[in-house]
Amino acid sequence: MDTTVGVFLCTGCGIDEAMDCEALKKVAESEYKVKCFHSHKKLCNPDGVELIKKEISEQGLNRVVIAACSPRVKTEVFHFDSPEVFQDRLGLRELVAWTGEPKHEDTDMLAQDYIRMSIVKVQKGAPPEPFKEEISKDMLVVGGGWTGMHSALDLASAGYKVHLVEKDDKLGGNALNLAKRVPMNPPRREPEEPDIEDLIGKVQADANIDVHLATEIQRINGQPGLLDTDLKSGSEEKHVRVGAIVSAVGYRPYDPAKLAHLGYGTSPDVITNVDMEKMLKQDSLKKPSDNGSVKKVVFIQCAGSRDPDHLPYCSGVCCAETLKQARMLRDADKDIKAFILYRDMRTPGLLEDFYKSAQDDPGIFLTKADVKEVKSEGNNLVVAAENTLLGQDLELEADIVVLATGMVPNTLDNEVLKLNYRQGPDMPVDRYGFPDSNYVCFPYETQRTAMYAAGPVRQPMDAYQSRVDASGAALKAIQAVEEISRGAAVHPRAGDLTFPEFFLQRCTQCKRCTEECPFGALNEDEKGTPQPNPNRCRRCGVCMGACPERIISFKNYHVDQIVSMIKAVEIPEEDEEKPRALCLICENDAYPSLDIAALNKQKLNPYMRFLPVRCLGSVNVVFIADALSAGYDGVLLLGCKHGDDYQCHFIKGSELATKRMENVQEALQRLVLESERVRIEELALSEWRRIPKIVDEFMETLEEVGPNPYKDM
């Protein structure tokens, strides 16, 4: 590729004071024959920017190195990426000037190596050529309940055509069983009339929404923007192409048969909150056992919830639902007394007002209690409870006992989307079956691009939150198709126009990429050859890191480029006693952390060369092998935390890197190299204080094991 490289060095912010800038010029001009090299005292100021613009147009530059401050600052100022120009921001200020000894030989060598790496990076890389295909921006909403319908209406209002698929023969889902609803709007004191019929009417009247009742998904082939969906309704088959999916398949109540310890099954008068809602809706308050009158109802909260033997999680809605049902019972018959036995009364936030209004009713009795037993005594039920607020254990006589049970997602043990994805037919779920995001800041992450879960299927939530969730998921679906139509990635590399290209002729069908892709972007044919789907891809590069044949590459990020950058570094001879270490550092958390360490003027060992990577998962073992054979004494990988509370933005990138490093140990042994030469460390963004220590410890280890014997070869 013909590249015309221009290097622009800023000498401000302490760079000139810290290093020999003339030497940098020499490296660029004599070693790499760059088209031009310019120094400027204040490169980010308007005249500095003008200079760069001028040189690009006059010199015909198509590769630009900006050696100044970190790529994380002055982003809008130094923005020369275009279809013609590929730029690299080299943070000499943070990487060298702020962290190194000024005017020291090692500092100069460090800066020069960075210049080399940066020039090689732009020489080897190229501007992206986005993958664009004619896509469908139609939406598939799975589940025609409260959440699904709201999502469909939102999408339709935004101008997108929606296919709303519901397996029942009518819309409404669980909401059809509601007698009344916990209030969603201020003043939040009275149960509200459920307006599910209105909602159904709106959906059916909306020209943008195609309702498919009594329909299930048979198969979804393809990729976002081109999701070829096969639907089946009875014997009729339909086919639609959609761009993105919102899964709102809802919940089912926890199976009460498992609650025998609370009396369910022993007496027909022990019912669930779902049963009670039905009784209230049908206005038939009678004891199931003998149709007797109901005067005393005892509600037992957390029935089978917050219990490691049943559902360990809390379903959040049952406290308010019980208060609502108690109020409805009292409104129906002033002779009824409702007792509520709770562990904690969970009506957080503004729902507190609803709790207060329920308290005002003299016929509703509340206490914290641990329910021990529900027993039958003749025709009556008796609930035995301990640790109450009344200072005494209780035995409450009841006509009906209501067990407030929790919510189980319909994705538990259930195939919903039937995706033709090598990694499974559905969105990955957590250990309870919820396709929920593990991120606090990014709640809609489902590990499947352009597919978003909404409502109680995602996590237990009430009607108000479900409606909000429906809109949120709708937005993400719209965003996905719009970005895909531009050929761009979505979060976290939002706007990235590159995509992985596969040189399949050399593929050995090892299946590592197809297995390891965190987002299921790769299907496989019968032989095991990967079938890429760029629209599913998040551009993390895990596949690139997995491939032992190195056949996967991005236009501006690929194995040859990285290896060349690694080899561009000058390795001093062993007798010079200047070790060299490489640190492959993740861009997402670790690199910003390094910036902050630099901002705080932490000193770093000058023998370490930092090479930012998209994700530690994109680190190919060849980087390490080549680094060691080039003479580096050690390779450190610095990235995000993995494990149950993972912070890795690509789900399991750093986890995969850790596994691969374990395999690397074998390779090291074969090469008769010490396993200590390769290390992987986890770092959270806020842990910048650890960085100098990590680097120092690693360099000390390397000193102990001695210089790399391959150094002089």
Add this chain to the structure above:
Amino acid sequence: MSSENVGEAKNEGILVVGGGISGMTAAVEAAEVGKKVYLVEKEPYLGGRVVRMNQYFPKLCPPVCGFEINSRRIKQNPRIETFVSTQVKKITGRPGAFVVTLETKASMVNDNCTACGKCIDQCPVERKDDFNYGMAKTKAIFLPHAMAYPFKYVIDPSVCKGKDCAKCVEACEYDAIDLDAVPVEFELNVTSVVFATGWKPYDATRMENLGFGKFKNVVTNVMMERIAAVDGPTGGKIQRPSDGKEPKSIAFVQCAGSRDENHLAYCSGVCCMASLKQSTYVKEKLPDCNMEMFYIDLRVAPRVEEFSVKVQENEKLKLTKGKVAEITEDPSTGNLTVTAEDTLAGEKIHREVEMVVLATGMEPNPVVKELVPDLEFDEHGFVHPETTDKGIVGAGCAKAPLDVYSSVQDATAAALKAIILR
């Protein structure tokens, strides 16, 4: 992208008022759909309250992690224009065609600033740092925080000596300081407005029986976050304010000024989880410290229940159901005695501890009411959930007290509502 042509009238777009996590999320999500977004923030930096927190529950991950990704998305998206140190003065017009008048404070430090830091050494004035809730000091010219976006220094005009001093101007090599700068007023034409104006911590001095403001070692939960944060006033060491000692015992007082008709009548929903989370900070940094958490109802969101159970396994953490209604101080030691009734045991407890953390609640920012007085609010001052008929959408804590997860969920939904409003 920070603004470069303030003063030009703009066409179309969505206005997001408030640059905390809800505002940033609403802005970024709408912009990535393809809409033009103006993001306005009154402080000189984005991030609001959450960037001041040490960690989020339940993963105990640092807020700066998500903030970094969102900042990156904002920086790289040409459709977002960010205005910091800017406030909305007036909103006129009608839904679909609002004319918004804004004012940017005098930017005495302009975009030439590279954050090189040479000015700080010269500045002779110190001020109380509100980022650290008054527990630390900065110079009059300062970088708001290590991940500040925009990444540039800021001058506090209330303490700056101005041209009489001008030492910073001398030190600056980039012509980045203009002490003559004046506020700039400008207008934006937008189709809809998202209020993501957030919350402020309830003023704990109003609970006279809890001693905040009188007793040094009584702090609030937001202050505790700063104390535990590595970039906070103590570098992450948990120390008590009176003597810098590491406390051997801490009491967490829940519902301090919340669920209380005399203060905030509603529940803020997050404080129980926040205190449990803070107990993990203490466990990690002061493993011998005894903690007791006094609560009325332990309110934990569904997805955080497991975390809560795990935290409670800590033997050094005791949970007592009973509200602390009285705190007294022993002035000779700075220790405090908290009194509550253990309602399950039926006994009053007088517990002497070395430090108290009051779990105070969230009050909505009143600015929304000032700007749009005929907008509907509930009795607590929160924006009504349904205001789209006025072309206005409330997001995050402007509508209800929420945790970060729910705020982001809400802000994403708000972005959609704003987009649909045309």
Add this chain to the structure above:
Amino acid sequence: MTALRLTEPDLDFIKELQKTGGESLKKCFQCATCSVVCQLSPDNNPFPRKEMIWAQWGQKERLVSDHHVWLCHQCNDCSTNCPRGARPGDVLAAVRAQSIRHYSIPGFMTKIVQDPKLILVALAIPVLYVLAMLGVDGHLSTLIHPPKAEVEYGSYFLSHLTLNIMFTSAFVIFLLGGLVGLTRFINDMKKTDPIPGDKDPGFIKAVIAAFFELLAHRKFKKCTAGSNRYFSHFGLFYGFALLFIVTSIVVLLILVAPDTYPINSLSNPLKLAGNLGAILLIGGGLIAIYDRLTTPDLAGQSSYFDWFFLLVILTVGITGLLTEIARFTNASSWAYWMYFFHIVFVFCLLCYLPYSKFGHLLYRFFAIVHSKRVGGYPE
């Protein structure tokens, strides 16, 4: 621990409480702020939090026999600090009224005295009784045609003998009903909160300690919200005590030395003591009324139960003073009427003692005694 077998909470009891001052009792959410801020609440088994949930659950037997309910002096620290506006101070006041109603006999008397709808009946009884006394003396006409001579109550109106005998006997009969109630109360207290053997100082010692504590009004000093209560109760208590003692002495005097009465010199020690008592009484009563009207959130919501007692005792003081003034100024046109009403109201005060708020004199005192014997009583 034996479990509380709950068949039905007493919904009527709850409604009664709500009608007689405890209307906010359902608002309580058991945070126990009240127990903490109450300066009179012991550490072991504090109040009034659990009383609030018992009230919410209609636990009548528990509440009416709970000595803690009477430890409360309604200073209202709890109500002002309560985060829900549940007003525990007012709820306890309502419970005390219910307690008296539950124990004192006969039940119809409690109804007459406590039910605002029966106020005319409550007043009619003493009116008729005093008219009967006048009838016995044959002086009914004095009310219609008061003699224009010097005012002399004994000669023209009620002879002291008739008055003393008839009044005292009525008082004693009613008091017996009250004492029966008190005994039942004391026994129930022992059942609900038994006296442990080890720390019990014994009945006599406890009574003496309670008495001296009362004299010093120590508990009243502890309240912060209703701090005026110290002064109002001091006035009412010592005012009443003085007047009662003086009146009792006079009754005796009339029996043994009838010529010394009526006392015409204002500097007579009895007269001085009596007038001092009247001033204390009226002063205390006026402070109480002022507090209740101007700062009800500090003083507590006032129910009929409260007003009845307060207005009766104040009226006793005022009518008594006016009766004396009428005698010394020979205002015969209204003197006898004044005296008439004075006796009617004294009747309401003393004879209704077992049924009205005045009953606290018995119930509170012995609840405090019980508390001291049970232990943990904050000193």
